[in-house]
Every structure is written in structure tokens, then in C-alpha cells.
Amino acid sequence: MDTKLTLKLDKFVIERAKKYAATNKRSLSRLIEAYLKSLTKDNPEGNLNDEDFEISPFVKSLATGPQIPLDIDIKSDYNDFLNQKYK
Template sequence: MKTNLTLTLNKEVIEQAKKYAANKGESLSEMVENYFKYIIHSKAEYEEGQLTPRVKKLRAVLKVDSDFNYKDVLNEAKSTKHGL
């Protein structure tokens, strides 16, 4: 079922969004609906404590040895910083 939604946005933002949607072959309504679907589903998929795709992607950036213990490194950094 489709229904109307009224949004109040800056005129320049609306014009730029319309151009963007047209370049993607979508209407502005389709683009907004797809964005809402994206944020609803992406947030619902991850329960508290689970890693989001963004965090998982960041984890892959750092390569460490298999015996790396981040707690030891953290404690050492705290000791250095606070002079303990």
C-alpha cells in the first residue's frame, strides 16, 4: 500500500536530490523509500554487541600476528600515558 509523506527540506537540497535520483534512473520518492528500507533493515539485522559491516571492514585493515594480545598493548599504553 502506498501513501503520501510530506517532508520539509531546503529547496537546494531537494533540487540536488532530484538530479541525483534522475541520474540513477529513480524518482525522488523511490530514492527516499529505498533509503528508509536500507536504514530500517541494516539496523534491525544487528543486535547489540554484533559488529556492523563498517566495523568489520575496519577490522580487516589492521593485520597482526595470531598471538597478538590487544589487552597487553592497551595496558602498556595506559601505563605509559599515566606513568603507572
């Protein structure tokens, strides 16, 4: 049984998806349905665990990047930066 679903997506993404669907001679609805089925086939209840998502190395590098010292005086450093900039 088909049911209507309304999604709000970026216009550029929609245009690219429409071109992809046309190239593959499928409707956009069927492509999205197939994608959602592939997401939920291993987990029909829809319960997602942290293990279900793989974090990319780039995102991991952001989380483990350089540590900012706790004793930093942001206002003073910014003031020094502005003084240096507008000398």
C-alpha cells in the first residue's frame, strides 16, 4: 500500500536526484523507497545503536583535534590581536 510522504530537501539535492532517477529510468519515489528499505532491512524495529553509524576519519579528526588550554584569556588574546592588526 502506497502512502504519501512530504520531505523538505535542498533544491540542489532534489535536482541531482531527479537527474539520477531519469538516467536510471526510475521514479524518484521508488529510489527513495529502495533507499529507506535498505536502511531498515537489517533492523526492522528501527532501533538504532551507536554501532549502526560509522564515523568517518575526517569527523573523528575534528573531535580529537588540538586541545585548547583551560587557562586561556580569550578577551585579552583578542584585544592583543586587534592591537597588533590596527597598529
